[in-house]
Amino acid sequence: MNQVVEQIQGWYRNERELSNYSIMDVGDKLKYLAEKGLIWILKDMKDNTEFEKIVIDSFLNKYRANQVYDNLNAHFDLKPSNQTPQPNSYEIPQKDLHFQDKKQQFLEIRDVKKFSGYQKAKELEEKIFDLCRNFPSYEYNIVDQIGRSANSIKKSIEIAEQIYVREKFKNYSDAIGSAKETSAWLEISVKQQYISQNQFEELDNLVKQVVSILTRTMSNIIKKEGEEKELPNPYTPDVRNFTAYEEALILVEKVYEMTSVQEFRKEKDIVYRMRKYATSCVANIAEAHQLYILKKFSFFNEALMALSRVDSLLQTCLTRQIVTEKAITEIKKLIVTIRKILLKTMGNMSKQK
Structure with a gap:
């Protein structure tokens, strides 16, 4: 991939996370890139949300004539800027394009299988898969969804074991969301009497333990790295x-x-x-x-x-x-x-x- 393309995508990811995924701030950044002819660079990013995909397509259509596809270095100045960026008026600062060079952005990678949050998530997934064998055959939607959400908790925790602080937070956030979704499917199941109250309480307690461990881990990272202004509040x-x-x-x-x-x-x-x-x-x-x-x-x-x-x-x-x-x-x-x-x-x- 073209180096400038990689830098612009990295800059956008950084800006998105610095804004705590604020819809208004993200919209400003996307509009800026569209006006500068760079919005096409974000279109195929695999981590775009549905909201971003819609906005990117809209801006790409509106500013299609602005888009520049060749010789990007010759068209755009990527010099460092010491001023606070303002929507529609700033150049992309080189220091932000290389945000991963900040010392505090790096974490030590550990064996995820030794992490208690992963162990609890794995235990939860196994118990849910075992439990779903007793669901009515016609409830394949609930069985499929609760299995997917439980598996997603474990997968997101696995992906989060990396050196980048913000990426860890992003994947922990996904794991927490999947955990809460899993709990919702369990609550639907107990109300339809597919599982007992005791089974629900046992598994729901496991979900809460996973969320608690992830929250505590993120809170400790914030205290250690001193990035309260750049990272989201980990408490949901x-x-x-x-x-x-x-x-x-x-x-x-x-x-x-x-x-x-x-x-x-x-x-x-x-x-x-x-x-x-x-x-x-x-x-x-x-x-x-x-x-x-x-x-x-x-x-x-x-x-x-x-x-x-x-x-x-x-x-x-x-x-x-x-x-x-x-x-x-x-x-x-x-x-x-x-x-x-x-x-x-x-x-x-x-x-x-």
Whole structure:
């Protein structure tokens, strides 16, 4: 890859993390690169979120005539800048392009298998895989998703064992999000009586232990490296204190209850999709409770999309006279309530720096 391309991608990743994934700051950086003709360089970055992909495509289309693909060194001055960058008016500082040269950015790599957080995550994954063997055959969506989320915790912790502080935080954040998602699937499972209360409490406690270990590890890194201003607060809120999450769990129960009646016995596809989207709403709300604002925004947006799909399927059921308007009144009220809470939360997040 062209050296300048690598430098610009590295600069953007650094800027993104320094802003704690603030939507407004990330948007400013993307617009700046679009105006300078460099936005195309970010398009194929594998770690782009869905939000970034949408914004990059939008700016690439709007500023397509600005893009420069050849002889980048001749077109752009990458000299160091001692001034604080301002949106749409700064040059890319060389010191930021080589941010990994900062001494405090390097950590010692250890054997991840000896890390207690990894050990707990591995234990959790094994117990969940064993537990899922007893789920009803028709609940392959829950079995698949809870298995994926449990595996993702372990994988993210493995990837986090590297020298870069910010990359460690990013992957720990992903692991925490997956842990909270796993807990959500467990809560759905116990409410549907696929697992016992004791099984739920045992596995949920393991999830909490993983999150606690990762949080404590990040907190210690901040204290040791002295980067409080550059790294996100490692403490995440309890999703069970978030009203939208509790309402979404009720939505799942109501959807399961409604689709269990005789009228739905011949509508297996609708039943599957409605339950899938209702449970997806819960899982995405849970996974949004991690460190970075951009990631939170992305998962809340996925939850909104899942709500819209449930709403659309309800209309299909009405049209085909599978249900009556009265039968879905409570579910529709829940959808409206959850949507309002999520939109308000996202609005408040977009104002944060």
